[in-house]
Amino acid sequence: MENNSTNKELLRGGQFIVKETACEDVFTPEDFSEEQKMMRDSVKEFVDREIWPHKERFENKDYDFTEEVMRKAGELGLLSIAVPEAYGGMGMGFVTTMLVCDYISGATGSFSTAFGAHTGIGTLPITLYGTEEQKQKYVPKLASGEWFGAYCLTEPGAGSDANSGKTKAVLSEDGKHYSITGQKMWISNAGFAKIFIVFARIEDDKNITAFIVERDKAEGMTFGEEEHKLGIHGSSTRQVFFSDVKVPAENLLGERNGGFKIAMNALNVGRIKLAAACLDAQRRVTSNAVKYANERKQFNTPIAQFGAIKQKLAEMATAAYVGESASYRAGKNIEDRIAMREAAGNGHQEAELKGVEEYAIECSILKVAVSEDIQNCSDEGIQIFGGMGFSKDTPMEAAWRDARIARIYEGTNEINRMLAVGMLVKKAMKGHMDLLGPATAVGEELLGIPSFDTPDYSELLAEEKEMIGKLKKVFLMVAGGAVKKYGQDIEEHQQLLLNAADILIEIYMAESAILRAEKTAKRFGEETQNEQVAMAKLNLYHAVEKITTAAKTGIISFAEGDELKMMMMGLKRFTKYTNYPDIIALRKTIAEKVIAENNYPF
Known part of the structure; x- marks a missing residue:
């Protein structure tokens, strides 16, 4: 296994499905450097100063204003974060470039789209594929905002x-x-x-x-x-x-x-950056929703105190937390892979291309998961505002409309679902990772007698981590059975691929949140991280439910007779908790923190 300079194990793209990851080996938002925090704060300040007070100008289709604010972003250097210093850029690492995309998303979908189209697919192809003459001629002007x-x-x-x-x-x-x-x-x-x-x-x-x-x-x-x-x-x-x-x-x-x-490599980068570009949008929607819920009184009580509203706030905050966890985990993996390739003698262009390409599966997973979460979040935001949420006078209806495009561009979510599974199978066929061995082992386990020993769950999140391992077996069981039945023709069975993709996506997102919560609890003390642990548990519970449904649908479509019975028994075994979490109590823990802080506080 390749190691990077920090001696942590760096999994190849897609390998998360067959290997266990230690919490110490994932990067989390709590790991931002001082420089990254300063960059984050300067972007937030830019958004609060230049964009939020003028949101109605974007909604009124003032394209000249969009261009004007883009120029201001260029003057601040925000368009040049990912551009190498040789071409007038800041040459910052991949995680920092994601961080800027993330906090720019708190502006509006309009500005975030203009920013992403320019810095990503508008500039990156020249940076990565251009000749030296092309890069010298065009990239400095694009980096400064002189040209878009x-x-x-x-x-x-x-x-x-x-x-x-x-x-x-x-x-x-x-x-x-x-x-x-x-x-x-x-x-x-x-x-x-x-x-x-x-x-x-x-x-x-x-x-x-x-x-x-x-x-x-x-x-x-x-x-x-x-x-x-x-x-x-x-x-x-x-x-x-x-x-x-x-x-x-x-x-x-x-x-x-x-x-x-x-085009495909530009889209790989675009997909993970699009995931990042939905994160602060989620935080702001959640913060706006809780502020309104704390102020709005019905029956002489702030609506934030009602259980139905607490449920919504808890789920909104949890989705944002999970999206952050998975996006920055993958972003740092890409950054580390780029550094490894540069250390091995690759030029910057080649290193960045191959570094991102390595994690194309994770890029597709993130694009799907986070784009769907921002839509759900903004939808619940409207619901918390009630009738006011439907009015253009509140920020919710614009947030909801802006969110809708995220499931379409950079490749539709349906295409990305099928890509994620297809790329995984291709990696296995090329020998870049072993899927067959683990899938065969799961098949043998299904034929064996399950253990009836009482497991030791004394360590924090021990059962949750064991559950992730079992959910990976579900994926291997379903994907392995499907490939065995259809072989190369698997691509023709799109609905089955969509089921397999949903399992894959839920596993990556849930594992990322659990590893982040475990890492922060070890660092800062369990008693200070009750809400983070609660979010990791709540999200995993939802993941188990979604995976159970997707796996059942998939298995019934290709298995029959004894194989069908065996797989259904395996599914039941692999999705069973020993100690079921109290979902209502978890939501209450999360919501009360959000309500007390009066914003998204994680």
């Missing part, structure tokens, strides 16, 4: 199937330029971007190719009207049309036929 970037991949007929795009690039006879013709849609920042990463197919190539297109030099490039959208009203979104647009040959990005690879 956009990313032109989606077409009317090419969404999830990104490589099926019809936009064409034809090389001139003298080889000096390409002529691009085609149509792109849903392009964030299109209204004010100067640089566009455009994907087009050269001749009959198997894969698309990426190009850097400068707006001011692109004669024949035209734009549709601003789209009218459900949410993210202040994010400029337009169609972009190319009619024989001449692009210098030296503006081909990466290599010919390499555009699909660029």
Whole structure:
């Protein structure tokens, strides 16, 4: 097993499903350095000063204001966090870049989208795939906010199937330029971007190719009207049309036929950053909800004191806590993998690409889980506000509308669910990890006689950690049985893959929260971490329920006879608590802390 400089065990991507992780080996928000805390506080201050007082301008589709605030973010250096110092950036580590995405999300979905599209898919492809000349020419201007970037991949007929795009690039006879013709849609920042990463197919190539297109030099490039959208009203979104647009040959990005690879790797980074970009949004919705619940009185009592409201606040806070735990766990794994590759002699570009690619499974898991949590959180926020929550005068309805897009972009959640399981199976087939051995062992365990010994749960979260181990067996049982039955044709059974993905996602998220709670309890003392432990337990209970349902649905679809009976018995064994947690008491513990602090306090 590869170790990094701190001598902790660094699992490869996806290996969490077959290996145990020690709490000391995960990074948590409690581990932020002083520099990272200062960065977090400066982003929060920027959001509170420049954005929150003007939220209605974003809601009223003031795109000029979005551009103005983006320039201010550039002046503060916030657009340059991930850019290497050689190209005018701060060159900060992966965790810090996530931290900035996280706290920018407390602004609005509109600004968060503009920020993410520019710093991620608008700048990153050039940073990671550009020639030295391209990087020197474009990246400093993008890092400073002098220019803004956009990313032109989606077409009317090419969404999830990104490589099926019809936009064409034809090389001139003298080889000096390409002529691009085609149509792109849903392009964030299109209204004010100067640089566009455009994907087009050269001749009959198997894969698309990426190009850097400068707006001011692109004669024949035209734009549709601003789209009218459900949410993210202040994010400029337009169609972009190319009619024989001449692009210098030296503006081909990466290599010919390499555009699909660029698109996929940009999306891997985008997925984990999108998860981060839902976190502070959740914290702010939770904080706004509890403030309102403490002020709003019905029957002469603040509604925060009612059990039904406490349940909502507890679940909202728990989801935010779990999302933080898993996002920063994966982010630090990526950062450590990048450092290992650089230490082994890889250049920065190669190290970052391979570091993120290694954890593509976790990136997809996080994208799905956290985007669904922010939607649920904002929905409950509206419910706590009651009729007022439905009004544009409160921040809840905009939060709810803005949250909805997160389940669609960076690959729909359905695509990401299937990707997560598909990538895991492919890793096993390539020999990058052993799934067959552990799956076979689970099969043998099902044939054996279960132990009736009373386990020792004297250590904090001991039963919860054992339960995580059992839930991993559920995944191996279901995925192993499905692969055994369908082999390479497993991809055709999408509903079964979705069930397997839900099991995988719940395990990663629940394990991350448990490891964080255990680590903080060991560091600060159990008595100070009652609420964190309660959130880890509450989330695990929900995970067990969801996994039971998903596994049952999946097993019934492919197993029959004795195999079906055996797997159902195994499922019952692997999802059974010895000591069931008191869910109502856990929620009360969490909610009372949130209510007393009058915000999200973790």
